[in-house]
Amino acid sequence: PLPKGGRGGVEKAPPGVESPPLSKGGHGGVGSSGRRLALARWIASAENQLTARVIVNRVWQFHFGRGIVRSPNNFGQLGDPPTHPELLDWLACDFVDSGWQLKRLHRQIMLSAAYQMSSRASEAGLKADPGNDLFWRYDMRRLSAEEIRDSVLAVSGKLNPKMYGPGVYPEITREVLEGQSMPGSGWGHSPPEEQARRSVYIHVKRSLIVPLLSTFDFPETDASCAARFATTQPAQAFSMLNSKFIEEQSRFLAERLRKEAGDEPAAQVTWALKLATSREPSPAAVQRGLALMQSLEKKHGVSGEKALAYYCLVVLNLNEFVYLD
Numbered sequence: 001p002l003p004k005g006g007r008g009g010v011e012k013a014p015p016g017v018e019s020p021p022l023s024k025g026g027h028g029g030v031g032s033s034g035r036r037l038a039l040a041r042w043i044a045s046a047e048n049q050l051t052a053r054v055i056v057n058r059v060w061q062f063h064f065g066r067g068i069v070r071s072p073n074n075f076g077q078l079g080d081p082p083t084h085p086e087l088l089d090w091l092a093c094d095f096v097d098s099g100w101q102l103k104r105l106h107r108q109i110m111l112s113a114a115y116q117m118s119s120r121a122s123e124a125g126l127k128a129d130p131g132n133d134l135f136w137r138y139d140m141r142r143l144s145a146e147e148i149r150d151s152v153l154a155v156s157g158k159l160n161p162k163m164y165g166p167g168v169y170p171e172i173t174r175e176v177l178e179g180q181s182m183p184g185s186g187w188g189h190s191p192p193e194e195q196a197r198r199s200v201y202i203h204v205k206r207s208l209i210v211p212l213l214s215t216f217d218f219p220e221t222d223a224s225c226a227a228r229f230a231t232t233q234p235a236q237a238f239s240m241l242n243s244k245f246i247e248e249q250s251r252f253l254a255e256r257l258r259k260e261a262g263d264e265p266a267a268q269v270t271w272a273l274k275l276a277t278s279r280e281p282s283p284a285a286v287q288r289g290l291a292l293m294q295s296l297e298k299k300h301g302v303s304g305e306k307a308l309a310y311y312c313l314v315v316l317n318l319n320e321f322v323y324l325d
Contacts (some may be wrong), residue, residue, distance in 0.1 A: 003152050044100075050075065052092035053298045056105065057082075060091075061227065063109050064139035073226040114138075119325050142230045145216035146199035148322055152245075153196055155275045155316070156252040160196040167203030168194045170210050171246065180208060212246075215239045240317050253312040254305070255324045265290055265308075272312060289314075 027040055031100050054075065061067035068088045070149070071079035079116035082088045098104050109115055119140040132139055143151065153159035169188040175182045186205055202210060207219040215235050219225035253272065261271040273281035289311055296307040317322065 010133065018248060046096050047293050048212040049089075049092050049096070052096050052100075055100075055102075056088065056095055058089040059102065059105055060109060062116060063106075064135070065139050065230075066221045066227070067131075071226070084135075138325075142216075142325065143322050144228055147168055149199045149212055149214055149245075149322065150247050153265055153318055155229075155321075156249040157256040158196045158249065158252050159198070160193055162197055165201070168197045168201050170198050170245070172208070172210065176211055177208075179292060208236050212239055237317075240322075241313065245311065246316060250313040250316060253316070254309040257308065257312070265293060269293075269311065276315045276318060 039078065042048060045051075052071070053069075055071055056068050058074075061072055064271060068084050069075060069080055069082045071091055074080075091108075094108075095101075095105055114135045115138070117135070117138040119138045121137055124134050129136060150159065168190040170190070172187060174183075177187065188203070199213065203211070204221060204301040209221070216239075217229045217231055221226060253275075256275075257268040257272055263265040266286060269286050270281055271287070273285055293304075293311050295305040296302040296310055297304060302310070
């Protein structure tokens with residue numbers, strides 16, 4: 001249990017945690033009891049394994065789409081019990097023993113046999129465990145809103161890996177801004193290189209979420225989000241095909257292909273698919289891309305440069321690009 005105490009009184013530190021000495025601070029030199037520091041030490045104590053279990057479960061949920069405990073905000077009696085309690089305990093203990101190293105935890109999970117399972121189902125498996133509680137296959141999951149945006153920027157070659165600093169303001173169309181009571185109020189203007197930073201640095205205004213993120217189930221900003229929804233709806237396809245951001249990144253990708261793969265269309269298509277899917281494309285996939293570009297040029301009178309940009313738009317809309325299989 002958390003430490004208890006009367007209002008204005010000095011609370012005792014939890015068992016096993018030494019209270020820091022009183023220090024002067026606040027208004028009028030009123031002494032501080034150090035209760036917040038004592039609570040922080042208790043939360044991060046190696047003796048309190050609940051904290052480690054929660055962190056490990058969140059990281060597992062990020063990689064698998066759901067946690068070992070399916071109710072990540074509730075580890076109590078009203079929450080869901082862990083499907084693999086021994087695994088959760090082992091990961092938590094190992095996490096603490098390794099110095100709370102998140103990078104090591106990510107590596108452990110991603111190198112596991114469970115993470116490397118195929119998402120292909122079998123009739124016997126679906127009959128025995130339809131909810132995949134035993135992780136006998138990998139649950140295909142769609143990338144989150146931020147992952148999709150960052151992946152588009154990475155493939156186009158425009159992702160700015162700069163770290164830290166204040167939030168950035170991606171460009172938002174006038175039509176969206178006019179939906180505010182005071183159009184454009186509270187939304188700044190960042191230079192293009194800053195707009196291309198990772199989505200974690202995007203300024204979050206509760207009444208104005210970047211449309212691409214909002215379309216792909218960016219969580220509500222008024223409450224904590226235990227788990228993301230992953231919907232499939234028409235607005236997502238419209239955003240990925242017609243938005244100014246995706247159209248611009250398609251052109252950037254086409255420029256990257258001409259620079260890195262040369263002027264040969266087959267080489268451009270092959271390199272585009274390798275960048276987007278992280279695998280060697282099949283000959284059939286390359287031929288489909290070439291056929292599309294040729295059709296655009298011959299039937300629709302599109303220039304070779306624009307045909308390549310249109311093909312890049314198709315590549316960024318591949319299911320394999322936005323889903324982990």
